[in-house]
Amino acid sequence: MVPMFLKKTLCLFEVDLKQNQWPTCTARLPVVYRLLDAAAWAVQPHTSHLVDRYQFQARLERGEQFWTAQLEAKIVSYCWATHNPVEIGEVHCVVNPRGDETYL
Numbered sequence: 001m002v003p004m005f006l007k008k009t010l011c012l013f014e015v016d017l018k019q020n021q022w023p024t025c026t027a028r029l030p031v032v033y034r035l036l037d038a039a040a041w042a043v044q045p046h047t048s049h050l051v052d053r054y055q056f057q058a059r060l061e062r063g064e065q066f067w068t069a070q071l072e073a074k075i076v077s078y079c080w081a082t083h084n085p086v087e088i089g090e091v092h093c094v095v096n097p098r099g100d101e102t103y104l
Helices: 038-043 053-061
Strands: 032-036 065-071 074-081 086-088 093-095
Touching: 032 038, 038 053, 053 065
Parallel strands: none
Antiparallel strands: 032 065, 065 074, 086 093
16 A cells, blocks of 8 residues: 655755856746845735744745746746755754855
């Protein structure tokens, strides 16, 4: 009998940004990429589906950046970026990027 659960995998990628060769990432939808700061977040519609929306201001105050992919002003994908140590609750550890690294 096959277990009735989905296997979750954490994938980590390393890209040397100094080489100026970025991996190709083609969106399947005609999205617009936007970096949101506190002012842009305050007027951003359709944020109720984001599970960490209540942490937005605190993460910005820690120096993190909030990058979004938007379709018709709705955030369809997002990620946080930081050069600072950050706790990753899903794996119960702290990621501490080196000075030349950015954690997404």
